Amino acid sequence: MSLRSALRAQTADCHAAVDTLFGSFNLSRTQDYKAFLRAHARVVPSVEDALENGGIGRLLPDWPDRRRAHLLAADILKLDDRLPGLLPQPVLRCEAAVWGAAYVLEGSKLGGALLAKAVPDHLPSSYLSPQGLNGVMRLFMDRLDASKIDDPSVAVAAARDVFDLFLKAGQVELEAVP
Numbered sequence: 001m002s003l004r005s006a007l008r009a010q011t012a013d014c015h016a017a018v019d020t021l022f023g024s025f026n027l028s029r030t031q032d033y034k035a036f037l038r039a040h041a042r043v044v045p046s047v048e049d050a051l052e053n054g055g056i057g058r059l060l061p062d063w064p065d066r067r068r069a070h071l072l073a074a075d076i077l078k079l080d081d082r083l084p085g086l087l088p089q090p091v092l093r094c095e096a097a098v099w100g101a102a103y104v105l106e107g108s109k110l111g112g113a114l115l116a117k118a119v120p121d122h123l124p125s126s127y128l129s130p131q132g133l134n135g136v137m138r139l140f141m142d143r144l145d146a147s148k149i150d151d152p153s154v155a156v157a158a159a160r161d162v163f164d165l166f167l168k169a170g171q172v173e174l175e176a177v178p
Contacts, residue, residue, distance in 0.1 A: 004144050006152035007103045007159055014163035019111070021170045025177070027118040030079070035173040037076050037127065038084045042169035045069040046089040047101055047162055054092030056102060060143060066106070066136065071127040078124040084173075087165050092158060096149045100158030104166075106140045 001009075025036040048069050057063045076083055092098045116128035149155055 001152070002145050003099060003147050003149050003152050003155060004103075004141060007100060007144075007155060010152070010156040011104075011159045011163060014160050014167075015107075018163050018166050018170070021167060021174065022111075022115075024174055025170075027115060028120055030123065032177055033119060033123055034076070034079050034081045035177045037072060037079070038081065039166070039169040039173040040127070041069075041072050041076060042084050042087045042172070043162070043165045044072055044105070046086045047105055047165070050089045050092050051098060051102055051105070053089075054098040054101075055095070056098055059095065059098060059147075060102070060140065062136070062139070066140075068105075068109075068127055075124040075127045087169055090158065090161050090165070094154060095147070096152070096154035097158035099144060099147055099149060100155035100160075101162045102140070103144065103155070104159050104162040106137065108166075110137065 022036065022039075026032040027036060048067050052063070060066065073083060090097075090101060092101055112128040116125050119125045119128065
């Protein structure tokens with residue numbers, strides 16, 4: 001079983017939980033959209049930094065172009081909102097863990113592209129609408145498939161940890177939406 005297949009199969013429950021939770025935000029309402037972005041801003045910068053500390057640049061040479069925390073911060077600031085506190089950075093001690101965490105962040109781009117359609121045109125959505133998604137995602141999946149990870153359990157654990165961060169952040173922000 002490829003690493004991608006193992007990640008997909010063994011994190012499907014987490015993915016479904018995150019999709020359900022974030023589907024609770026009404027992105028056509030400015031307050032919900034702000035909360036949605038703040039939830040992501042609690043997680044994305046931390047995970048991106050953890051990926052860099054874990055050596056993602058060796059695995060994905062185009063990593064700097066994949067970062068989205070700056071797009072997220074810009075959208076939040078354009079909405080005259082505040083940047084929230086960050087959740088703790090995951091510790092990614094090996095290549096397998098880096099792949100697992102990257103799988104979640106990269107996969108969120110696909111979901112974001114779908115969610116961007118619900119955001120009214122007058123609201124900023126650069127975070128949800130990264131450029132060149134098709135080719136970038138294909139390259140990521142090719143690299144993931146070519147990885148030499150024998151035991152996917154560490155990658156799966158890291159992916160589940162990142163999904164859990166998104167769940168925690170989403171719950172905090174959803175509870176604060178009026």
